[in-house]
Amino acid sequence: MTKKTRYESHQPDECGRVNWSERENKVWAALLQKQLGLLQGRACDEYIHGLELLNLPAERIPQLSEVNSTLIKTTGWQVKQVPSLINFDDFFRLLANKQFPVATFIRSDEEFEYLQEPDIFHEIFGHCPLLTNPAFAHFTHTYGKLGYSASKQDRAFLARLYWFTVEFGLVNTTEGTRIYGGGLLSSPGETIHALESDDCVHAAMQPLDALRTPYRIDIMQPIYYVLDSFDSLFDIAEMDIMTLVERAKNLGLFDPRFLPKEKQAG
Numbered sequence: 001m002t003k004k005t006r007y008e009s010h011q012p013d014e015c016g017r018v019n020w021s022e023r024e025n026k027v028w029a030a031l032l033q034k035q036l037g038l039l040q041g042r043a044c045d046e047y048i049h050g051l052e053l054l055n056l057p058a059e060r061i062p063q064l065s066e067v068n069s070t071l072i073k074t075t076g077w078q079v080k081q082v083p084s085l086i087n088f089d090d091f092f093r094l095l096a097n098k099q100f101p102v103a104t105f106i107r108s109d110e111e112f113e114y115l116q117e118p119d120i121f122h123e124i125f126g127h128c129p130l131l132t133n134p135a136f137a138h139f140t141h142t143y144g145k146l147g148y149s150a151s152k153q154d155r156a157f158l159a160r161l162y163w164f165t166v167e168f169g170l171v172n173t174t175e176g177t178r179i180y181g182g183g184l185l186s187s188p189g190e191t192i193h194a195l196e197s198d199d200c201v202h203a204a205m206q207p208l209d210a211l212r213t214p215y216r217i218d219i220m221q222p223i224y225y226v227l228d229s230f231d232s233l234f235d236i237a238e239m240d241i242m243t244l245v246e247r248a249k250n251l252g253l254f255d256p257r258f259l260p261k262e263k264q265a266g
């Protein structure tokens with residue numbers, strides 16, 4: 001959902017298959033290997049279970065049809081090939097139809113640790129395992145339907161809730177705090193930062209607070225919201241979220257925990 005990108009999605013052939021290059025498959029393989037090591041004891045069990053169900057190839061980028069065969073069977077979701085950038089209308093319309101947008105490009109070697117644009121590793125490795133989970137699938141579907149009929153101003157508030165759940169969410173478990181946000185699960189650098197750095201804060205997830213929390217997409221996050229339990233995502237989806245958006249609008253945003261982009265040194 002960024003405004004500019006140097007990446008371009010591959011066009012699939014008439015059978016819907018993308019011909020990935022050797023370099024691109026190698027980036028996937030290296031990312032997968034690195035993250036599988038890092039996520040032991042850091043990702044939540046629901047994610048690990050979904051990863052087992054998807055059984056992603058280790059040495060090559062999967063075709064979307066391979067991922068769909070598992071998603072359709074578990075929650076009825078699908079992944080849908082999109083260009084490298086799509087607008088909010090398309091984004092919400094797809095989610096409202098249980099279609100998760102996947103741009104068919106993969107990051108360069110220079111952006112191995114973190115990139116702003118959502119590449120295919122982020123979308124498939126980061127998000128698709130949890131799209132096999134009913135609570136996560138329900139939350140994402142509800143979010144899509146709300147966003148599709150929301151005003152531009154309300155969408156900006158909704159985007160913050162998505163950011164602090166689907167992208168950068170943490171969850172309490174009996175074994176400690178674990179990751180479920182796809183932005184973290186697909187980012188080697190931020191996986192460690194989110195759980196082990198002193199430069200970030202963990203706050204209990206209150207949807208109204210998340211709606212009011214500003215974020216930047218180009219830095220490691222200074223705050224993460226922690227769910228009580230994974231299934232509380234289901235409860236959030238059942239809340240009157242648009243009334244919470246109205247309250248958030250009246251109360252206004254919290255002060256950012258970061259400097260504005262243009263004022264940062266360097």
Ligand SMILES: [Fe+2]
Nearest residue numbers: 118167182183
């Ligand atoms: Fe994402």
